[in-house]
Amino acid sequence: MRFFDLIEARHSVRDFKEQEVEEEKLQRILRAANTAPTAGNLQAFKIVVVRSAEKKKLLAEAALGQMFISIAPVVLVFVADIKRSAGRYSDRGRSLYAVQDATIACAYAQLAAQEEGLGCVWVGAFDEKAVAKAVRAGEGMKPIAILPLGYAAETPFPTKRRKMEDCFVREEF
Numbered sequence: 001m002r003f004f005d006l007i008e009a010r011h012s013v014r015d016f017k018e019q020e021v022e023e024e025k026l027q028r029i030l031r032a033a034n035t036a037p038t039a040g041n042l043q044a045f046k047i048v049v050v051r052s053a054e055k056k057k058l059l060a061e062a063a064l065g066q067m068f069i070s071i072a073p074v075v076l077v078f079v080a081d082i083k084r085s086a087g088r089y090s091d092r093g094r095s096l097y098a099v100q101d102a103t104i105a106c107a108y109a110q111l112a113a114q115e116e117g118l119g120c121v122w123v124g125a126f127d128e129k130a131v132a133k134a135v136r137a138g139e140g141m142k143p144i145a146i147l148p149l150g151y152a153a154e155t156p157f158p159t160k161r162r163k164m165e166d167c168f169v170r171e172e173f
């Protein structure tokens with residue numbers, strides 16, 4: 001799809017068919033995430049690919065009971081590699097760049113999923129420690145986003161956006 005059509009067509013999907021996600025599609029999504037720009041090209045993130053029912057349930061519970069996570073065929077967990085970024089950029093790497101690296105990678109994955117005809121939703125409301133435990137993310141690894149994805153079992157409705165003039169200022173506040 002053309003880029004501007006793709007971003008207009010994307011809406012969050014929170015109900016999924018049982019139909020599996022083809023491995024080739026998943027690989028293209030992961031490759032897209034891997035093309036994201038990162039601070040110093042350090043790629044200070046890891047993506048955990050979760051397919052097991054047991055682990056998906058743990059993630060759904062960690063995400064304050066958002067059980068749609070457990071019905072998605074694939075769940076990606078984006079984790080910031082704080083140590084990796086802090087190693088070069090100290091505080092800025094620790095507090096900002098690693099988080100941004102993982103965030104941008106997730107945004108790329110979300111758009112790639114749309115291109116592949118899959119639905120997904122960014123899940124940010126979760127207990128960070130519980131998610132880290134579920135995916136065995138060690139010290140210095142900070143879960144940033146959970147992205148359940150699969151074939152949509154619902155027609156998502158378009159959400160409204162603030163008016164352009166409310167979001168943008170020219171030159172200064």
Ligand SMILES: Cc1cc2nc3c(=O)[nH]c(=O)nc-3n(C[C@H](O)[C@H](O)[C@H](O)COP(=O)(O)O)c2cc1C
Binds near residue numbers: 123125157159
């Ligand atoms: C940082 C962030 C956190 C979010 N957390 C959740 C969440 O925990 N659960 C959920 O259902 N949706 C979550 N969303 C999805 C938003 O609700 C959704 O993107 C927004 O309402 C706009 O709708 P759209 O994605 O259909 O354009 C989150 C999105 C972002 C970017």
